[in-house]
Amino acid sequence: MISSLVTAFVVGGFICVIGQIFMDVFKLTPAHTLSTLVVLGSILDGFGLYEPLIDFAGAGATVPITSFGNSLTHGALAEAEKHGIIGVLTGMFEVTSSGISSAILFGVIGAFIFQKRKTTY
Amino acid sequence: MKKSIIVFLMLLLLGACSNEKEKVIFPADNSASLKPIMQKQETIHGYKSVINEENILVAININRFARFNKTKIEEKITKQIEKQFPERQVLVTGDQKIMWEVESIIDKKLKEEDLKKSIEKIKSLSKEET
């Protein structure tokens, strides 16, 4: 169990390091960085590499935003395997991402309960 | 300071891999027949299994770095057991949750009817995706 925590830490941290390199070295904005990482996750899943990473690192691979690209691609591929080319579309519509739905839900709740804060430093 | 933390973490990582293979099989009959298959697996460091007339349920602890090939290992062991027991349904999984479920069945020492129900529950659990 502790080894799972350590691998989650190392793999998750490493994905963040890739993001930091995008931001610092290639001077990308956070939005560019995140979009690039999502595309990266989706490509990795195309090669069948992301699921093994999740098996290995657990939350270290499911928590970073790369897993969002992975889960969409995974859903599309799973349907495509069953129904051929049309499955690519239906598979993507089938996938529900808890990240997006929870962000929407908690975003509205957050807007409802939190007031603007005093600026501090 | 940083170095010592890294060393400590590495030790934890290695320590988790070096446990001896745990063998718990329940109910006891037929268990001997699983042993030779499981014993020769190099990628796992322990397993727990539950067997009744129709099903064989094996929860395995896969070594940390072999987890990349989790699906392949599961398939490999499933095939080997199926060869031995062609008349039964075999489920081999490296999932921690199933391991815990199997452990709880063993702890409770469930008998036929309840055992059957629990096994069905675990099987449906393992089929769920995302």
Next chain:
Amino acid sequence: MVNTFGTLQFITKISIANTGIVAGPVEKDGPFAESFDEVLPLETEKNETNEQAHSRMIEMACQWAAKNGHTQLNNIDVLIAGDLINQLSPSNFAARSLALPFLGVFSACASSVEAIIIGSLLLESGNARTVLAGASSHHPAVERQFRYPLQYGAQKPKTAQWTVTAAGFALLEKELNDVPVVTHATIGRVIDGKQKNPLHMGAAMASAARDTIERHLTNTKSQMSDFDVIMTGDLGNIGISILKEMFQDENSGVILQDAGAQFYGNEPFFNAGASGAGCSAAVFFGQIYDQLKKGVFKRVLLVATGALLSPLTFQQGETIPCIAHAIECRMEKRS
């Protein structure tokens, strides 16, 4: 009035009768806090939007300027104000409740000096007797328009500047004694230093500041050493060091100073320093005005710098054009 390529010389004695400055809660810990007339305990009061708070701050600063100058708001002929928000809505809304003849000006962070220049011209031409001129910025309102939502976690680089919450207004009148006088003004040119990073505006604005200072010195036939201080608006720590490097004058190290770099002291949280229209307004009409009035400074050049970008233009990949306006203020010896 003599005009030499953008430099105006005022014949009339354009006197800054008094000033009014209101700042936000974060600004009260800075080294200029003493010169503020009022510090808001909260940036926005309850049930108030950022923009409403912004206009309220402008109103308060105008009232302070009138009060300090011993006049009534309804004696003021023209109000000239600028800020950074779309369509100058905070200034417009403040002018709505102040009910004064109003001119809205925009030169980004150089608005304060632009307002003074226009006010001085109105006085010089004899078309007004009292003018209230100034500019303001409000951190939450500006940040949201130009950058990210306030609570969004984006790592700020060392070159980033912090928009101040402050409003500074000056009451301009003619022929007063014992107050600082605006003698010259140089209208800036829009200079493009080919900088693209919106989180590094100091570099973009430095070339505009240099152009304006150089033209002012040439056109008034003066040298850097003639001034007690040449204060730029909001170049920040890095921008001012770029500017000093560009002049390579032996005096530039001491005489050239930057309001933005000094605004928050040495607090590293603010990275390169302060920016915003309120930054130069609060410092010029606060500390610098007080020093002039006391006679510590005899002759200063105030150069407010503005980066003329919008979120739209830098996302479209445009460079950041910049402008700098300058006014020269003098304090004659007390009689």
Next chain:
Amino acid sequence: MDQQQFQKIVDEKNPKVPYFLNILKAFIVGGIICTIGQLLTFFYMRFFPFTEGTAANPTVATLVFIAMILTGTGIYKKIAQFGGAGSAVPVTGFGNAVISAAIEHKSEGYVLGVGGNMFKLAGSVILFGVLSAFVVALIKTILVSIGVISW
């Protein structure tokens, strides 16, 4: 002074980005967030009927919930200034982008403000996620159907 000279001064005066320190900070902050995620995964597996595969969903939702609390109380911004990509890349950063925009634009009402601006920062992530998933799946399906690779 021409543009080249000016650019040279600017480059000279630009502060050096502490690459190594930033990367280390991102590693630590990102690692800690993922470790918390792993602990949550264990929690959901232990006490609820979730397997390793399905526990990721409640984990992500819980992390976004935590991100909401931290964003609303102004703590997430401070973590982000320290951690950089370490706090932006995990799903909490996605949550922070959505929630901060929602709180910020509340003043324009729930339909035009919150609804219209919620995804102004995070929308590109969704767009590129869906687009790349479509392209990758399409290419792979075509390659499989013409027999270049197998599933």
